Amino acid sequence: MTRDDRGVTPQGEDFSAWYNELVTKAQLVDRGPAKGTMVIRPYGYRLWELLQSELDRRIKDTGHDNAYFPLLIPESYLSREAEHVEGFSPELAVVTHAGGKELEEPLIVRPTSETVVGEMMAKWISSHRDLPLLLNQWANVVRWELRPRMFLRTTEFLWQEGHTAHADEADAMRETMLALDMYTEVARDIAAIPVVPGEKTPGERFAGAKGTFTIEGMMRDGKALQAGTSHYMGTNFAKAFDIRYTSAAGRLELCHTTSWGMSTRMIGGVIMTHGDDKGLVLPPRLAPYQVVIVPIGRGEQGARTSEAARELAGRLRSAGVRAHVDDRDQLSPGFRFNDWELRGVPIRLELGPRELETGSALMARRLGEEGKQAITLADAPRLLPGILDDFQDFLLRRATEFRDAHTTVTDSWDAFATAVASGWALASHCGDPACEADIKAKTAATPRCVPLDGPPATSTCVHCDGGAAYGKRVIFGRAY
Amino acid sequence: MTRDDRGVTPQGEDFSAWYNELVTKAQLVDRGPAKGTMVIRPYGYRLWELLQSELDRRIKDTGHDNAYFPLLIPESYLSREAEHVEGFSPELAVVTHAGGKELEEPLIVRPTSETVVGEMMAKWISSHRDLPLLLNQWANVVRWELRPRMFLRTTEFLWQEGHTAHADEADAMRETMLALDMYTEVARDIAAIPVVPGEKTPGERFAGAKGTFTIEGMMRDGKALQAGTSHYMGTNFAKAFDIRYTSAAGRLELCHTTSWGMSTRMIGGVIMTHGDDKGLVLPPRLAPYQVVIVPIGRGEQGARTSEAARELAGRLRSAGVRAHVDDRDQLSPGFRFNDWELRGVPIRLELGPRELETGSALMARRLGEEGKQAITLADAPRLLPGILDDFQDFLLRRATEFRDAHTTVTDSWDAFATAVASGWALASHCGDPACEADIKAKTAATPRCVPLDGPPATSTCVHCDGGAAYGKRVIFGRAY
Numbered sequence: 001m002t003r004d005d006r007g008v009t010p011q012g013e014d015f016s017a018w019y020n021e022l023v024t025k026a027q028l029v030d031r032g033p034a035k036g037t038m039v040i041r042p043y044g045y046r047l048w049e050l051l052q053s054e055l056d057r058r059i060k061d062t063g064h065d066n067a068y069f070p071l072l073i074p075e076s077y078l079s080r081e082a083e084h085v086e087g088f089s090p091e092l093a094v095v096t097h098a099g100g101k102e103l104e105e106p107l108i109v110r111p112t113s114e115t116v117v118g119e120m121m122a123k124w125i126s127s128h129r130d131l132p133l134l135l136n137q138w139a140n141v142v143r144w145e146l147r148p149r150m151f152l153r154t155t156e157f158l159w160q161e162g163h164t165a166h167a168d169e170a171d172a173m174r175e176t177m178l179a180l181d182m183y184t185e186v187a188r189d190i191a192a193i194p195v196v197p198g199e200k201t202p203g204e205r206f207a208g209a210k211g212t213f214t215i216e217g218m219m220r221d222g223k224a225l226q227a228g229t230s231h232y233m234g235t236n237f238a239k240a241f242d243i244r245y246t247s248a249a250g251r252l253e254l255c256h257t258t259s260w261g262m263s264t265r266m267i268g269g270v271i272m273t274h275g276d277d278k279g280l281v282l283p284p285r286l287a288p289y290q291v292v293i294v295p296i297g298r299g300e301q302g303a304r305t306s307e308a309a310r311e312l313a314g315r316l317r318s319a320g321v322r323a324h325v326d327d328r329d330q331l332s333p334g335f336r337f338n339d340w341e342l343r344g345v346p347i348r349l350e351l352g353p354r355e356l357e358t359g360s361a362l363m364a365r366r367l368g369e370e371g372k373q374a375i376t377l378a379d380a381p382r383l384l385p386g387i388l389d390d391f392q393d394f395l396l397r398r399a400t401e402f403r404d405a406h407t408t409v410t411d412s413w414d415a416f417a418t419a420v421a422s423g424w425a426l427a428s429h430c431g432d433p434a435c436e437a438d439i440k441a442k443t444a445a446t447p448r449c450v451p452l453d454g455p456p457a458t459s460t461c462v463h464c465d466g467g468a469a470y471g472k473r474v475i476f477g478r479a480y
Numbered sequence: 481m482t483r484d485d486r487g488v489t490p491q492g493e494d495f496s497a498w499y500n501e502l503v504t505k506a507q508l509v510d511r512g513p514a515k516g517t518m519v520i521r522p523y524g525y526r527l528w529e530l531l532q533s534e535l536d537r538r539i540k541d542t543g544h545d546n547a548y549f550p551l552l553i554p555e556s557y558l559s560r561e562a563e564h565v566e567g568f569s570p571e572l573a574v575v576t577h578a579g580g581k582e583l584e585e586p587l588i589v590r591p592t593s594e595t596v597v598g599e600m601m602a603k604w605i606s607s608h609r610d611l612p613l614l615l616n617q618w619a620n621v622v623r624w625e626l627r628p629r630m631f632l633r634t635t636e637f638l639w640q641e642g643h644t645a646h647a648d649e650a651d652a653m654r655e656t657m658l659a660l661d662m663y664t665e666v667a668r669d670i671a672a673i674p675v676v677p678g679e680k681t682p683g684e685r686f687a688g689a690k691g692t693f694t695i696e697g698m699m700r701d702g703k704a705l706q707a708g709t710s711h712y713m714g715t716n717f718a719k720a721f722d723i724r725y726t727s728a729a730g731r732l733e734l735c736h737t738t739s740w741g742m743s744t745r746m747i748g749g750v751i752m753t754h755g756d757d758k759g760l761v762l763p764p765r766l767a768p769y770q771v772v773i774v775p776i777g778r779g780e781q782g783a784r785t786s787e788a789a790r791e792l793a794g795r796l797r798s799a800g801v802r803a804h805v806d807d808r809d810q811l812s813p814g815f816r817f818n819d820w821e822l823r824g825v826p827i828r829l830e831l832g833p834r835e836l837e838t839g840s841a842l843m844a845r846r847l848g849e850e851g852k853q854a855i856t857l858a859d860a861p862r863l864l865p866g867i868l869d870d871f872q873d874f875l876l877r878r879a880t881e882f883r884d885a886h887t888t889v890t891d892s893w894d895a896f897a898t899a900v901a902s903g904w905a906l907a908s909h910c911g912d913p914a915c916e917a918d919i920k921a922k923t924a925a926t927p928r929c930v931p932l933d934g935p936p937a938t939s940t941c942v943h944c945d946g947g948a949a950y951g952k953r954v955i956f957g958r959a960y
Contacts, residue, residue, distance in 0.1 A: 030600060032550035033557065034587050039600055042545030042615070049546065065522030066529065070512035071551075071589075071620055071636050072573070077513065093552070093578040095589065098635075099624030100570055107514050109551075109575065109589070120510060120519055129810070135522070140551055140620065144579030155578075156551050330609070 008342075010277045015221040019272060023150045026280050026343045028267070036148030036155035040264070043343065046288035047267055048158065052138065054190045054285070055160065055262060058182045064134040064162060069116045071140075072107040077115040080240040084114065087207020091143040093155075109142040114208065114233075114259055117163040118241030125165060125255060128247050132175065133165040151268035152225075152480050159263030165243055165255040169234070172256035173211075176232040179260035180213045183228035191266060192283040192395040193217040193273045194403055195227055196475060198449030203433040206259075210234035216448045216475060218403040219272035222423040224448045224477040227269045230260035268480070273399050280344025281366050283395050284388040289324040291316060291384060292345045293361070296333045296352035305351050312349070312361070312377055319381035321388070341366065346391050347384065349375070365391060409473065411459045416476070420445035424477040426454075427462035431469025439463050439476065448475040488822075490757045495701040499752060503630045506760050506823045508747070516628030516635030520744070523823065526768035527747055528638065532618065534670045534765070535640065535742060538662045544614040544642060549596045551620075552587040557595040560720040564594065567687020571623040573635075589622040594688065594713075594739055597643040598721030605645060605735060608727050612655065613645040631748035632705075632960050639743030642710075645723055645735040649714070652736035653691075656712040659740035660693045663708035671746060672763040672875040673697040673753045674883055675707055676955060678929025683913040686739075690714035696928045696955060698883040699752035702903040704928045704957040707749045710740035748960070753879050760824025761846050763875050764868040769804040771796060771864060772825045773841070776813045776832035785831050792831070792841070792857055799861035801868070821846065826871050827864065829855070845871060889953065891939045896956070900925035904957040906934075910941035911949025919943050919956065928955040 008025060009017040023029050028044030031037075040048065056066075072095060078085045093109040096102060110116070117135065125133060138160045145153045162179055166172040180197050187195040195215035205212040209231035216224045235254040237243065243255040274281040284290045293313055295305035309325045316323035324345075326336050333350070340348055349361040350372070363375045365387075375383060406423030410416050419425035420443050429435070429447060440446050454472035461468055488505060489497040503509050508524030511517075520528065536546075552575060558565045568591045575587040590596070597615065605613055618640045625633045642659055646652040660677050667675040675695035685692040689711035696704045715734040717723065723735040754761040764770045773793055775785035789805045796803035804825075806816050813830070820828055829841040835854070843855045845867075855863065886903030890896050899905035900923050909915070909927060920926050934952035941948055 030603065033554050033596060033599060034550060034552045037550035037552060039550065039596075040548035042547050045547045046545070048548075065526070067522050067525045068520040068528075068638065070514060070517035070519065071622065072514045072517060074513050090580055092580075093575050093587075095573050096576045097586075098573040099626070100572075106577075107573075116513060116519075119513060123510065129808075142551065146579070158548065328609075 008277070008279060011220060011275075018275075018277075020150070022271065022275060022279060022342075029150045034155065036145045036153075038150050038154045038156075040158075043288055044267065047270070047282070047286055048264055050286050050288070051186070051190065051266060052160075055182065055186050056138070058186065059136050059160070059162065062178060062182070064136045064164075066137060067135050068137055068139070069113050069120065071110055073110050073113075073116050075106045075108055077119065078108055080115065081208045081237055083236070084208035088112070088143075091145070093142045093144055110139070111141055111143045112259075112261070113137065113139070113141075113161055113163065114237055115241070118237045118243060118257070121163075121165050121255070121257070122241050122243045125243060125245050128167055128245050131165060131167045131245055131255065132171060134162075134175075135164065136160055136162045149268075151264055151271070154264075157264045159261050162258070162260040164258045165238070166257070167245065167247070167253070167255070169256050172232055172258050176211070176213060176230045176258045176260070179230040179258070180215065180228075183215050183230070183260075183262055186262070187215055187217065187227055187266070187269075188396065190283070190285045191270050191273070192285075192392055192399060193227065193269055194396060194400040196449065196451050198451040198454070198475065200229075200449055201429075201431065201436065201447045201474065203436050204447060206231045208233060208236050210236065214449050217269050217273060218399075218406060218424060218477070219269070219480070220275070220402065221272070222406050222421075222477070224424065224475070224479040225265070225269045225272065226448070226479065227266055228260070228262040231258060233257040233259065274395055275344070276367075278338075279342030281395065282344035282346060284346045284392045287344065287346055288322065289345050290322045290388055291324070291347045291349060292340045293323065293325050293349045293351055294333060294336050294340070295325065295327050296350060298329070301353045302329055305353060305356055308356050308377070309351050312351070312380060315381045316384060319385060321381070321384050337364075346388060349380070411462060413462055416462050417443050420476055420478060424448070424475050425462070426473040426475055428457050428459040428468035429470070429474045430461035430464055430466035432464070432466065435461065435464045435466070444478045445476045446479055448477050448479060450474050488757070488759060491700060491755075498755075498757070500630070502751065502755060502759060502822075509630045514635065516625045516633075518630050518634045518636075520638075523768055524747065527750070527762070527766055528744055530766050530768070531666070531670065531746060532640075535662065535666050536618070538666065539616050539640070539642065542658060542662070544616045544644075546617060547615050548617055548619070549593050549600065551590055553590050553593075553596050555586045555588055557599065558588055560595065561688045561717055563716075564688035568592070568623075571625070573622045573624055590619070591621055591623045592739075592741070593617065593619070593641055593643065594717055595721070598717045598723060598737070601643075601645050601735070601737070602721050602723045605723060605725050608647055608725050611645060611647045611725055611735065612651060614642075614655075615644065616640055616642045629748075631744055631751070634744075637744045639741050642738070642740040644738045645718070646737070647725065647727070647733070647735070649736050652712055652738050656691070656693060656710045656738045656740070659710040659738070660695065660708075663695050663710070663740075663742055666742070667695055667697065667707055667746070667749075668876065670763070670765045671750050671753070672765075672872055672879060673707065673749055674876060674880040676929065676931050678931040678934070678955065680709075680929055681909075681911065681916065681927045681954065683916050684927060686711045688713060688716050690716065694929050697749050697753060698879075698886060698904060698957070699749070699960070700755070700882065701752070702886050702901075702957070704904065704955070704959040705745070705749045705752065706928070706959065707746055708740070708742040711738060713737040713739065754875055755824070756847075758818075759822030761875065762824035762826060764826045764872045767824065767826055768802065769825050770802045770868055771827045771829060772804050772806055772820045773829045773831055774806050774813060774816050774820070776830060778809070781833045782809055785833060785836055788836050788857070789831050792829070792860060795861045796864060799865060801861070801864050817844075826868060829860070891942060893942055896942050897923050900957055904928070904955050905942070906953040906955055907942035908937050908939040908948035909950070909954045909956075910944055910946035912944070912946065915941065915944045915946070924958045925956045926959055928957050928959060930954050
């Protein structure tokens, strides 16, 4: 591979091309053989594992248990909740033959697991003592996509789906918000994405939900990415699957259920929140390698710097830093520098014969914002954790400033239309789905969410001038 | 649920009924809605997670990277390796419709991933510098089963599948044996199953492999369980998928590949290696709860013992012990004791008002081999890790003794037939598949493996008296 093969189209020229080229060239993914599927390569999968472990820990710490439900679901299950089947029907993959025979009833490859979980909850719950039932599963799901994009919309993706059952609405709503809080925290503190938590308007709700909550992040092209959702189902699924409990007073009551999911889509969010024309920019807390050490020199000099690099990497690992030595001496140092910039490694340490003599290395941050600086090899394990934390904070701050600079609070339709061409508009809206559809037809923007912490607003609908719903402004933007 | 509901059929009466009742009553699994599928409940899934983390760490420590390959594989891929498609065809589940349309080419729900991994390896490997390529994935696979049994044979199961590519046979064989070593170690040191590592006879090889290695454990009914396999594929898949590299000498060469897998079947192995008529017996290293504390007493006394139990659980957790407090005061202490025996918790601590007064608890080991003993609350966190280690060692020793007591070294056909009715026979065999089939028809026993460390043997075939193959004795037994 020559250096030219590794370059990517600049974001400003074609953001979409930048993204598509980058995910492949940075070796995050490859196209799978079946339409719209992806192969997640080790570098991309490690990102997912790191995200997963952060989220899994929070899920367990808040009292949820992991479980596993079957991939294949009888077709009839999907139909039991009317809105649910309507929402998912166009996207289903169907197994009609198995074991050499045609099946009596086709099986759906799960697009989500509400139905099969509902069936089991009905079996497991009998008394109020069984509540709340707090479950989660890590799984693959399949939704047939007409216009697949790696990580963002793939025919198969990986996710976790939480499914919980509660005695009443208040407890189920507490759970719905607790899941949303976890997502907000993981997005902000781990992925350095300053997402806005909020409620979806009725037209954007999950199929079968009474309320859908979301975290929305702004990508560097100004578009929104829905990065996690949490749904309050009311008693819809409890009615469809007969999930009931006997209350302390001895009455048979319907459970209130929730579900919530975060997926490999988040990796797309990380790429598009932080990446630049040189490639990925990975937040240290998700970076497979936080520090890459590039030893420089040929022959005996190369052997000496390589040995010093390995020794340093060992000490960094002992200090809890994910360090990697790139001693591919068939490649020039410059090529290797570019390669790790493309792959988004937060900190690069260059270790040449001259540096080795002075007991130091040259340190370059991925964004190059402070040029290269010398760091002594002895001090590196002590200093780097802090330097990585600073870089993590810097990325969150930069993304927050970017988001705020591209968000326009407005009551004017013209300003709204201009704003959503390159960012978000915060505007009042009448809440009418037909008006939402009109806005989408004219600007490609949709209501992303009603921010939870939005201040009260009384202005009329930015599009139709009708009375405003929600009592506060809605975020509008084009979206992935 | 009354106490009678919780009892299980004794092993001696009907081992199969014992197993089927136990997996459900101990809340490890439940039957899924589609034929042969299982729902893995939190208690069962936690076992899997603990096994997974032990194996995953070893996989990573030996230089393998996790990745993820698509669930759905074009039907034509399977056919590229002739033996492979022949082996798997009867078990395939086929997606024929997706997104509301009939697909041009049906998609197979992966029964294993050699083919799609092979396709990608061909793309990723070009030079000897790309080798070895050491990949692993954690995934679900689907194989249509006519006679499903929870964990042992289910239509869908969870596993890891390692896939590696090497420059030559020697390196690929090293890898094949390294994977087998990992499995042997995890089975022995974590699951306390004294498995025998060995090679499968040609008739029992994986579809498409040149050599299949296995670890075989003996269950408490004397049958064998294949608990993990490692395959050397030679260049079969490399030819089928064109996985080639340019050697240092500049020649284009075929890669040698391997694959190896361990699955949720291992949980079935744990149940059948250690369980007894009271229920599960879990090795501490896999037990979701290593210690359960049962506070006893009603009203104010109950409140005091519950508080002391929670305080003790906290100190045990700080000492690295997975502790759980069962304060379901609507259930009698006896019911709770039985419940945790059924669920196989290694150590139970009973904490009543009398014990609390003396600052101690009554400790009962799951096998009750030393009766109940007092343990002071202050010392418990210091002592329990060692007690758990002893229990783990005891289970391995007990299982090893059981295996050895039920293994007969023999050259006589009569003794062979008697031995495999209740255990294993170690006998010489001619290696002829027709003779293997004859033995199976007469005794239901199959060759489980040629043990790696078996001493040389020169006796003739135990069945046909023909010249012996393999140069050592073969383990024969009935198998799951």
